[in-house]
Amino acid sequence: MPPAPSSRLPLSERWRPARLDDLVGNPRARSELAAWADRWQGDAPPAQRAALLSGPAGVGKTSAALALAADRGWTLIEMNASDARNESAIERVAGRASITHTLSETGTEGEPRRALILLDEADCLTGRLTETPRAQPEPTPLREFLRGRYRAVDDLNAAYGLRPGGKPAAFTDWDELPRSPGNAAWARLPQARKDIEEWKASGRPADLSDRGGLAAIARLVRSTRQPLILTANDDRVLTRYSPVFRTAVSRIRFYPIRETDLRGRLETIVRQERIRLAPGALDAIVGRSRGDLRAALNDLDAVSPLPPDPIQLSVLGARDRAADMSALTEELLTTPRFYRSVEIQDRIDAPPDDLLPWVEENLPHYAPDAVHRDAAFRALATADQFLFWARRARVWSLWSYGSEMLTGGVALALHDRPVPGGSGVAFPQFLGEMGRSRASRATRELLVAKLGTRFHLSHAKARDVLLPFMEGIFRAARGRRAKSESKAVAAATARELDLTAEEVAYLLSVEPDSSEVHELLTVPAALVRPRPTPRSDEPRPSEASRKGGRAAGRRQRQLTEFGS
Numbered sequence: 001m002p003p004a005p006s007s008r009l010p011l012s013e014r015w016r017p018a019r020l021d022d023l024v025g026n027p028r029a030r031s032e033l034a035a036w037a038d039r040w041q042g043d044a045p046p047a048q049r050a051a052l053l054s055g056p057a058g059v060g061k062t063s064a065a066l067a068l069a070a071d072r073g074w075t076l077i078e079m080n081a082s083d084a085r086n087e088s089a090i091e092r093v094a095g096r097a098s099i100t101h102t103l104s105e106t107g108t109e110g111e112p113r114r115a116l117i118l119l120d121e122a123d124c125l126t127g128r129l130t131e132t133p134r135a136q137p138e139p140t141p142l143r144e145f146l147r148g149r150y151r152a153v154d155d156l157n158a159a160y161g162l163r164p165g166g167k168p169a170a171f172t173d174w175d176e177l178p179r180s181p182g183n184a185a186w187a188r189l190p191q192a193r194k195d196i197e198e199w200k201a202s203g204r205p206a207d208l209s210d211r212g213g214l215a216a217i218a219r220l221v222r223s224t225r226q227p228l229i230l231t232a233n234d235d236r237v238l239t240r241y242s243p244v245f246r247t248a249v250s251r252i253r254f255y256p257i258r259e260t261d262l263r264g265r266l267e268t269i270v271r272q273e274r275i276r277l278a279p280g281a282l283d284a285i286v287g288r289s290r291g292d293l294r295a296a297l298n299d300l301d302a303v304s305p306l307p308p309d310p311i312q313l314s315v316l317g318a319r320d321r322a323a324d325m326s327a328l329t330e331e332l333l334t335t336p337r338f339y340r341s342v343e344i345q346d347r348i349d350a351p352p353d354d355l356l357p358w359v360e361e362n363l364p365h366y367a368p369d370a371v372h373r374d375a376a377f378r379a380l381a382t383a384d385q386f387l388f389w390a391r392r393a394r395v396w397s398l399w400s401y402g403s404e405m406l407t408g409g410v411a412l413a414l415h416d417r418p419v420p421g422g423s424g425v426a427f428p429q430f431l432g433e434m435g436r437s438r439a440s441r442a443t444r445e446l447l448v449a450k451l452g453t454r455f456h457l458s459h460a461k462a463r464d465v466l467l468p469f470m471e472g473i474f475r476a477a478r479g480r481r482a483k484s485e486s487k488a489v490a491a492a493t494a495r496e497l498d499l500t501a502e503e504v505a506y507l508l509s510v511e512p513d514s515s516e517v518h519e520l521l522t523v524p525a526a527l528v529r530p531r532p533t534p535r536s537d538e539p540r541p542s543e544a545s546r547k548g549g550r551a552a553g554r555r556q557r558q559l560t561e562f563g564s
Contacts, residue, residue, distance in 0.1 A: 010297070010298070010301055011269065011273070011297040011298075011300060011301045012293075012294050012297040012298060012301075015265075015269055015297065016063055016066070017060075017063055017067050018067060018070055019067050019070065019071055020033070020034060020064060020067040020068055020071050022067065023060045023063060023064055023067060024060065024257055024261050024262065024264075024265045024293055025059070025060070025255075025256075025257035025258055025261045025262070025291075025293075026055075026059065026060060026064075026254050026255060026257070029053075029055075029064070029252050029253060029254045029255075030064065032250070032252045033051060033053070033064055033068060033252055034068070036048070036051045036250045036252070037068055037072060037227065040114065040227050045224070045225055048248060048249055048250045049221060049222075049224050049225075049227070049228060049248070049249075050220075050221045050224065050227075050228040050229065050230060050248065050249040050250070051227075051228070051229050051230070051249060051250045051251075051252055052122075052229075052230045052231075052232065052235055052238065052245065052249040052250070052251045052252065053065065053229060053230070053231045053232070053252050053254060054231075054232045054233070054234065054235035054251065054252070054253055054254065055233070055253055055254030055255060055256075056233060056254075056255075056256060056291070056292065056327070057233060057292060057294065057295075058289075058291075058292030058293050058294030058295050058296075059254045059255065059256055059257055059291065059292065059293065060254060060257075060293065061231040061254050062118070062120055062231055064254075065116065065118050065120075065229045065231065066118075068116065068229075069116040069118075072114070072116075074114045074115060074116040074227070075114070075115040075116065076115075076116050076118060077115050077116070077117045077118065078118040078120065079117075079118070079119050079120065114226050114227055115226045115227075116226070116227050116228075116229065117220075117224065117226055117227070117228045117229070118229050118231070119217060119228070119229070119230050119231070120231050121231060121232065121233075122217065122230040122231060122232050122238060140199070141180075142177065142178065142180055142181060142196070142199055143174060143177040143178065145195075145199045146177060146195060146199075147174055149195065153171050153172065153173060153174055156171065157170040157171060159191050160186060160189050160191050160192055161189065161191075162186065167185070168184070168185040168186040168189075181196050214238075214241050214242070217230070218241075218242045218244045218245070221244050221245070221248050221249060222244060222248060230249070234327075235251060236334070255291070256290060256291020256292065257291045257292075257293055258291070259286055259287075259291075262286050262289065262291065262293060262296060263282070263286050265293065266282060266285065266286065266296060266297075266300060267282070269297070269300065270282070270300070273304070275300065275304045276307075276308040277303070277308055278308045278309050278310060278311075278313060280313065281303060281308075281313055284313055285299045285300055285303075325350075325354075325355065325358050326358070328344070328355065328358075329355070329358040329359060329362055330362075332359070332406075332407045332410070332411055333359070333362060333363065333366045333410070333411060333414065334366065334411075335411060336408065336411040336412050336414075336415040337407070337408055337411065338404045338407055338408030338409075339403055339404070339406075339407040339408065340400055340403055340404065341399035341400050341402070341403040344403055344407075351399065352383075352387060352399055352402055352403045352406055353387050353391070355406065356380070356383065356384060356387065356406060359380060359406060359410060360380060363376050363377065363380065363410065363414075366414055367414055368414075372413060372414055375413035375414075376410045376413040376414050378413070379405050379406075379409035379410045379412075379413050380405075380406065380409075380410055382405045382409065383402045383403075383405035383406035383409060383410070384402075385402075386398045386399075386401045386402030386405060387399065387402040387406075390402060440506065443502045443503060443506045444467075444506060446503065447467070447499075447503045447506060447507075448462045448463045448467055449462075450497060450498075450499075450503075451466050451467065451470065451497070452466075454497060470493070470507055471507050471509075473486075473489060473490055473493060473507075474490045474493075474504070474507035474508050474520075475507070475508065475509065476489075476490070477489070477490035477491075477508075477520065478508050478509075478510070478516055479516075487519075487520065490520055491520045491521075494520055494521060501513075501517050501518075501521060504517050504520055504521060505517050508520075
């Protein structure tokens with residue numbers, strides 16, 4: 001697909017696909033869109049006259065609509081978020097085109113030439129369904145228009161060449177000026193004619209609100225005789241307003257583009273545009289785009305003028321993965337639908353295991369009562385078992401079973417009756433605690449490995465048996481009331497095992513810079529291993545007994561001595 005002729009356009013516009021088959025990724029959505037367009041053959045409109053394309057930004061929704069119009073030879077009538085999209089504007093532009101556009105011309109393959117009406121970013125409408133557009137404001141009177149331009153009456157008279165006693169006579173006050181010029185003699189003066197023309201051109205202030213827009217779109221969906229496409233990042237913004245957006249439209253879902261497809265398209269663009277990239281820059285663009293082709297092209301546009309060195313990597317900003325997790329979690333908790341593991345990986349670029357804590361954390365907020373909460377958690381537990389078996393036995397096909405129970409199983413357990421919307425998706429507390437305790441867990445693992453090596457124990461036994469014993473030794477030496485013997489034992493153990501301040505702090509359950517850690521690590525060596533002194537009342541062994549004992553220790557003992 002060659003780029004557009006104008007090289008000054010951004011890459012996202014120069015490489016916008018001209019045909020539906022040129023789109024990157026989402027083959028299922030493309031086939032569903034083509035099938036919906038096929039139903040418009042003939043004079044009678046199909047049952048579903050509109051298609052609702054939903055999905056995150058940058059995955060090809062608008063490009064698919066434009067490419068479909070080019071493929072079918074349909075005239076395109078587009079209204080996007082920058083246009084006024086209130087009731088009157090929609091009725092004036094889209095409503096008129098949906099009924100009165102000529103069908104006498106023929107498009108491709110002899111079918112009637114139609115007009116594709118595209119309402120882009122339909123979920124940006126904020127007006128309620130029952131709202132009507134604001135009343136059109138009155139035009140600015142000519143008197144106020146001239147007052148805003150000239151400020152003082154004398155300045156107006158000087159500009160028009162008016163003098164007291166002349167014909168026409170000069171104005172003495174703003175109240176003498178009429179609301180409209182009429183046939184007054186001063187209105188025929190050259191400068192006055194210019195001002196009046198500009199006043200007429202300014203006309204009525206445009207109503208740029210979107211009041212009544214949803215009602216107009218809902219009526220358009222029911223009555224249009226031309227194909228209508230709506231695009232939205234979140235289709236629930238529309239479906240919660242009226243059932244017409246749930247039943248009378250063909251709902252087509254677009255998903256983030258796979259990294260392999262995204263990389264292939266970017267490599268083609270880099271090659272044909274002759275863009276020089278630093279090593280790793282393309283990988284960074286693909287990884288940070290999260291399936292958003294427009295974002296990837298914008299990043300590529302941003303680094304293309306720079307020399308191919310690390311400065312290209314420094315200008316690439318990271319994108320928030322938690323937002324993808326949050327959006328998918330809210331979607332699957334409110335939509336009774338099954339997701340396969342491949343679909344989940346395409347959406348969040350992560351295995352289903354990473355999604356389970358999000359569902360577990362937010363499920364209670366979307367359950368209407370305890371009965372539904374219990375049923376949903378049972379389905380979630382089954383999904384957890386499948387995912388565990390997949391990891392344990394390395395049978396990755398079990399991911400599909402786990403994914404379906406994690407999504408459709410949980411959602412169906414919640415949605416056998418109308419479920420109120422939750423209060424928003426929260427980040428899993430478990431993952432937050434794991435992040436905050438990452439340093440402590442790393443210290444524990446290093447300490448367990450050190451203990452296992454020193455005492456010739458397995459990692460599991462050192463963690464489960466020896467580590468609690470060591471914690472008891474060190475906690476006995478904590479505090480002002482600890483005995484000096486306990487502190488000496490703890491200090492000797494720390495010196496023997498060559499423990500760091502972080503490891504001693506972990507065993508003491510204090511901060512590494514605390515005075516207790518410093519005290520144990522700075523105990524003099526002479527005090528760490530005190531030699532026991534014999535008591536005065538104990539008999540001292542004689543020299544002969546000591547020699548005999550050493551001789552007995554050196555004597556080779558016979559097997560017969562171990563008899564009965």
